[in-house]
Amino acid sequence: MLDYALLDALAAVVRHGSFERAAGALNVTPSAVSQRVKLLEERVGAVLVKRGQPCVATAAGALLCRHTERVQLLEAELGGGMPTVAGRRRHGPPCASPSTTTVWAPGSSTPWRRFASNAASCSIS
Known part of the structure; x- marks a missing residue:
């Protein structure tokens, strides 16, 4: 792809x-x-x-x-x-990484894992 x-x-x-x-x-x-x-x-x-x-x-x-x-x-x-589709293109998950969350939000690795596992279904508009 x-x-x-x-x-x-x-x-x-x-x-x-x-x-x-x-x-x-x-x-x-x-x-x-x-x-x-x-x-x-x-x-x-x-x-x-x-x-x-x-x-x-x-x-x-x-x-x-x-x-x-x-x-x-x-x-x-x-x-x-399909007006709801207009202007949308999927480029992948938002720009954040586990290192970002561990530095700025200690103890958040479990929420990060949940977010990352669901990020594939996100679209950016």
Whole structure:
């Protein structure tokens, strides 16, 4: 299964021509965009972006960008018929870790385990 947070980062780099501008569009740091693109490249086993000014998709990157655009169009189309789905995309559990809870909320590892076991059924909107 493809990770759409990673695909969104790739598409933003290609659309905006740089990691910095993509980061601005996604409201994350350039480092986060770079890490997402690198992870996607590792997962698919191919270079997806020619780094330069501007950044340009490779053939494999362009294929994934087209796929991402089609999925976004399908989601927009679905959202029109199902308003409760519009604008929602699942990217995984919220950003927290057991170390965060043990530092800031000692003794909370049991509640964390309950949360983590249910996080797969959460959606972020």
